[in-house]
Amino acid sequence: MRIRTEVRVEGTVQGVGFRPFVHGLATGLGLAGHVGNDARGVFIEVEGDAGSVERFLSGLRRPPPLAVVERISTRVLAPGGRTGFAIVGSDATGRLGALVSADSATCDDCLRELRDPADRRYGYPFVNCTDCGPRFTIVAGVPYDRPNTTMAGFAMCSACAAEYHDPADRRFHAQPVCCPACGPRVALLDGDRRTLPGEPIEAARALLESGRILAVKGLGGYHLAATAADEDAVAALRSRKHREDKPFAVLAPDLPTARGLGAVNTGEEALLTSRARPIVLLRRHQDAPLAAAVAPGNRSIGVLLPYSPLHHLLATGPLVLTSGNVSDEPIAYRDEDAFARLRTIADAFLTHDRPIHVRTDDSVTRVFRGREMPVRRSRGHVPAPLPLPPGGPPVLACGAEQKNTFCLAEDGRAFVSHHVGDLENYETLRAFGEGVEHFGRLFGITPKVIAHDLHPEYLSTKYALERDLPLVGVQHHHAHIAACLAENAWYDPVIGVAFDGTGYGTDGTLWGGEFLVADLIGFERAGHLRPVPLPGGATAIREPWRMAAAYGVPAQTDVARRNAARWDDVVAVAGRGLGSPPTSSAGRLFDAVAAVLGVRDRVNYEGQAAVELEQRADPAERGAYPVRLDDGSPFTVAGADLVAAVVADLRAGEEVPVIAARFHNAVAGLVVAGAVRLRATTGLTTVALSGGVFQNLLLLERAVTGLEAEGFGVLVHHRVPPNDGGISLGQAAIASAGAATRAAGPGPR
Template sequence: MTAKKILTQGIVQGVGFRPYVYRLATSLNLNGYVRNLGNVVEIILEGDNIELFIKRLQNELPPIARIDSFKVLDIDESNFDEFKIIESSDSYSGISVIPPDIAICDSCLAEIRNPTDRRYKYPFNACTDCGPRFTVIDSVPYDRDKTSMDEFPLCDDCLIEYQNPYDRRYHGEAICCSDCGPQMAIYKKDKLIDSNNPIKLGAEKLKEGKILAIKGIGGTHLVVDAYNDEAIKELRLRLNRPNQAFAVMSSDLKSVQRYAELSENEIKTISSNKRPIVILKKNKNYNFPESLSPGLHNIGVMLPYSPMHYLLFDEGEIDTYVMTSANIPGEPMMIDNSEIINGISDYSLIHNRKILNRCDDSVIRFRNDELSFIRRSRGYTPEPYTINYDVNDLNILSLGPELDVTFCLATDAIAYPSQHIGNTNKLKTLNFLKESINHMKRITKVCDIDVVACDLHPQFFTTKLAYEFGVDVIPVQHHHAHAVSLANDYKIDEMIVIAADGTGYGDDHTSWGGEILYTDIKSYERMAHLERQKMPGGDLATKYPIRMLLSILNNEELIKNYIKYFKYGEIEIKNIFKQLETGINVGVTTSTGRVLDSVSAALEICNERTYEGEASMKLESAAYYSTTELELPLIFDKNELKTTEILEEVVKLYLKGHKKADIANAAQKTIANGLSELAIQSAEKKGITTIGATGGVFYNEAITNAVKNYIESNDYTFIQHKNTCCGDGSVSLGQAIVAKTKNNQ
């Protein structure tokens, strides 16, 4: 008789993997056992059908499971007389991962809608195929006593399901029912309301136009009726969020299709068990208030992913709600009950299960039907990336930039990305980063850090934090990190990359953001860039793009056409010109974002930034409605694209009365073509045929498409992010890869 040991790594804990192994082994008359070993599942087999077991195991996995590593070893027989699932151990420290939080499955959804089921209307229904994972686990192996469900001992009925290997709830650590699990309650401010159905009462309050906070799986949402203009404006006022678009949640796909356009890929993604927010184009039937998504041609949409979401729709009369994260802008989501009920909402739906790790909604946008992550978080974190290069044996922690931060833990050739952390210039968010690092270390068992990678910018809080770990620190240039994360998607050793965004600290100590780089992963060379422009007042030129426009034009006669946008009129204009002459508090930038913002200001689309990327996003939306092609000058000076000439022509065309949409479209296309031409010239110098695009500017579909067309029409291969963010969410991955490949030949 044959005997073998199998060690599997991947998403093999908390997904019904062990009961599946049990059922398969017993059906093939095999003896032995299966158990969790920290980050690995160990299977011992004796019998005559082991080869068939191995074949079927890899081809018939449970819905959420994924095997990344599969090792088969010969062992001596032990004469087992049956097959068992035995107690977990943490004696093995291999590479594995806890699965992300998964949307409620069809079976659990049917139960909460079935009046005869004992879990009817129970808002925490889950099984091994769905429900919370990452947000409820404290450490590995993934057993109930290491989760926030440990506070809810199973009742007799749930215990029978939990102990039955043939039940879909076998060792489903989040399972429970109304007799033994978490409960919901509703508050009016800090006063508890006695209610037999808090969710129904919450739906009624939403119908009345009230603001409702809902504590969910990985955080808290603020919710209002998406059709109620007054409620939306009140929410904006209380959040101090005057213009940034709100995401919405609709009850089903049919509701979404009434107001938005969806491709097959968008339908597949928004309906997947990961349930991200997907940025969709508004259609002609869009009938929500302008206050919902002001000045934009698109809107972020998601479908329900938790039982409580479905129950909220079932109990109410509204098919679409605003669902926005309950936090002060730049700070982490609220998860503490006392903080929630004392927040800005009129009413709060809360529960008594602890959220051990915040996890914000993921955000995805399709550009020309190609998926791009804007925020990779719930539903995806902490699924790891494979580093597709030769790596050193160091454990790396990489901390990302300062805004839109994620971090990575990298060991061997695996990088574990964190959920979205946010803006670490806020103390609460910086503390959230530290807490999340410790949490990720526990669940990955990557406890000892050898090297910390960080941004090149010396003043970032993440850079300062890097030096607090007491180990070697490797600073990585911002756009090089962007480029490396893109290259890893394609396993490319060297390429030319267009890195276009708002800002990144350059190795010449100026602000970069319109860069053509050559990279061979370990190093980079700056080949070309946009024209250097002065930034009067530093961040003021970002907040008020009219200041940036003044600087780029450097023309007093032209800028006087915009005098109404300067608070102190002509005096302020003269003072800014004087500031540019003296160089006092004046930065230098090659940022594509600042040029696009200036175009937006020149066309009077947006003259004050109230959220990240506002001016450029509104410019894209204006250009979306263009009907006529216009030409703008494309002038190069050696390795620079001249942007002053572009802005001058934009202003002249606007003053002549050309349509905003047409000028906006022409400006975007001209900048895209200019960057593309610089990239092609650089590729020719290096003898390289692949050109990539990275950075937040490439969330812009029109610019991405223009760059792609220009590069491919010149017979070069164009690549863009497919598994990672083109924005700052992927910087930590790039940093980790640079550190993992350093000094590795």
């Protein structure tokens, strides 16, 4: 029997070779009809034998590598006697809803062409096809067609056009298709934009080998590159960039080279070689051929493999590859801005003439128990949506101040943005606003509600308050737990443990060591670290020794002697509470212990003291300091008891790695003890762990192991970071769930 069926496919089905895939599937089954893009996804009509149509619909569930099929809907039509199958023009009308693919690393087929002297794309740094290449960073609008990308200015030559229109070619309807005859071109320039002699990539490699620093235009912005084994070059890069200690990432040309830099397990190999190609944090080999200035004093190293043809051509050995910016500024992605800001850092610029539409930093990730745990979710992952419960109005969630992301959510989809950065200057705030507008246009979301952090001085909060829309204020640590729930699709109440550096509490104090009983609708603060003064406010975050003073460390200790000139004054200020807001921060507790143990009195980047304390800890040590929960409601725990135990062990002559490990084990024990206490009063048996402190894998492993031994189910992060980069997802989930609940009226949830 002959039938005709209208099909609509929604999901990530544009810019991923889906229409050519449909064309091949339909023609292979002898079906007539057409396929095209529109504002919502892909529309199809097929006509032919009923069995063939059924096989066609089943085949749609096995899409090309970059495609994600979320929904297929069908409608039966009257047969029309059509013959032939065609890809038809796109329909740009209607409500937007089509998804855009993330940028994808160069595929094996394109790499073979890149390395084949007989191929017309040999050595061409922009080779791509339907299975790989730039997507999100070049898209200006949907439907995803060449005129809506930054490739619009490059007219295809006859050879590329032939590939583009050939159903048998893997570049059939590949929108960024190009070649040396018609596509973008690379150039090597000095700081005054004058062309330097030689073939650009060969000359760039020679500059790197001679110890020069290079600005390199990538997919989502400019990087700064130097030879990773060159002490002078890396030290110069660190000095010019004003980045004192924070580790640099290293681009390894291939997986064997990456294995020579750090230990690579199965999960880490999968991430390194994935299409997303993130920076993966590895345990560094002591004899890795790297300059000491790459990651000073750090036992880990961030490694990534090439994800663009340009990287494959440039990297013949390990290269430092760090964001193209001065410390604390957003990454440069427009050429004019890059030359203005980076000319005092870079000796030359390896650039090209394909515009970048959206600045996008590299993603950073690590492996926990065989699964990914993002530290920064950006290129390669964004803008893939995350699921939310259906219902509720369109929401804009503005995120936090540090590690900012924003989130636009509607119809059960949450679009968490690329990494914006710390909202501490005008440039980053402008990038935030531009990103919100772009996401709104791209996904057709006009927010009806804005969710924001409670902190009145966050620029993200001020942005929200300036919009003429209903507001939903979301407590910082509730947002952390909600993000963990949302990404795990868990919507029942949990015991939430949110440990981080700082978050504005509902009582106006600074929280950060919190036990919550929470779901997406609300929360109760059920326990916390006992507040201590934050002497000097933000200064104490930059100078962890102040937290040692705040925690009552005696003056007859090394940390007090090292800071004797100001110790008594800080103790006095903390005692009077003058300029010393109370905080329950777990991050500041780690700072205090790091200072006591001589790990770090002052930090040059956020969380440095805690990072280095984790690295000093002996993983073989199983001893732990005792923790005691008081009988209050909410209960409190005196962090000062742990600090005193650390001081006592240090005075007794215990080694720092042993003490650091006992402290970590004690904090893990605190997590377990708090959960056990709350299970007794609530009956809850699931714990969600969130907040930047849980990026500490030693603490996370000990806490999860202890909770599981007590019979708890444990939720951790695998899709958004546990740090403030996940806050916007939590805000969006809370705002959406709250609005949906209010709309549903009274009754059980």
